[in-house]
Amino acid sequence: MNTAFNLLHHPMQARQRRLRWRWASALAGGWVGLAMGWGVLYGVRQNLDALSSEHDRLMAQSVRQQAQAREDQTRQEAQALAQRQQAFLRQVQQHQEAWVRLHQAVMQEAGRTGWALERLQVDGDRLELQGRTRDAQALITAQLRLSEKLQSPLTLVSLVASPADTGQLFVWHGPWPSLTSSTTRRAP
Numbered sequence: 698m699n700t701a702f703n704l705l706h707h708p709m710q711a712r713q714r715r716l717r718w719r720w721a722s723a724l725a726g727g728w729v730g731l732a733m734g735w736g737v738l739y740g741v742r743q744n745l746d747a748l749s750s751e752h753d754r755l756m757a758q759s760v761r762q763q764a765q766a767r768e769d770q771t772r773q774e775a776q777a778l779a780q781r782q783q784a785f786l787r788q789v790q791q792h793q794e795a796w797v798r799l800h801q802a803v804m805q806e807a808g809r810t811g812w813a814l815e816r817l818q819v820d821g822d823r824l825e826l827q828g829r830t831r832d833a834q835a836l837i838t839a840q841l842r843l844s845e846k847l848q849s850p851l852t853l854v855s856l857v858a859s860p861a862d863t864g865q866l867f868v869w870h871g872p873w874p875s876l877t878s879s880t881t882r883r884a885p
Contacts, residue, residue, distance in 0.1 A: 795847070795873070799824075802846035810835040812867075824873035826851070831864040840869060847871065 803814055803826075812830035819825075830836045833856065844851045855868040 798847055802843050805846075806839045806843050810839040812836060812839060812864075815866075819873050822873050824849075824851075824869075824871045825854075826869040826871075827867070829859070829864040829866055833865055836865075836867060843869075844871070849873070 803817075806812070807814060807828075810830070811832065812828050812835075814826060814828045816827040817825070818827075830839075836853075836856075840851050840853060849872045851869040851871040853867065854870045855866070857866040859866055
């Protein structure tokens with residue numbers, strides 16, 4: 698059979714059919730391409746959204762950790778300041794107790810042995826007592842008792858004879874608890 702001349706497959710109709718097939722397949726390919734592109738874009742968008750939410754979660758966690766670190770640092774600084782203040786207050790208390798012991802001991806010994814305190818000077822961690830006495834022998838026992846009551850040794854530095862009516866001038870030196878105020882000056 699000769700297929701060259703077939704009225705059912707007229708060349709004009711065959712050409713239109715091929716043209717329609719091309720257009721239909723091109724449109725179908727375009728739709729499939731669009732669908733695949735949309736699917737890929739949707740997948741990429743989902744991944745970006747997941748990454749963005751993960752990034753936001755990590756940033757929020759980082760902010761919380763930084764805030765916690767700042768709070769911890771502030772708490773540690775406040776605790777260190779409180780400890781320094783407590784140490785300073787203990788020093789102040791010891792200093793006040795030393796002053797009370799000094800006052801009581803001086804009043805008691807001056808009344809007992811008859812010497813008079815003329816000058817009291819505290820210079821940093823050194824105590825200096827200057828006074829007058831009429832009895833040098835009683836001064837030695839007063840020095841020993843006063844050293845014991847103050848819980849720090851007093852040393853006789855000077856004993857100068859004066860005219861008989863005014864007595865003898867003496868000077869005692871001894872250690873004194875000092876206050877170091879640098880512990881409270883540090884800013885938080």
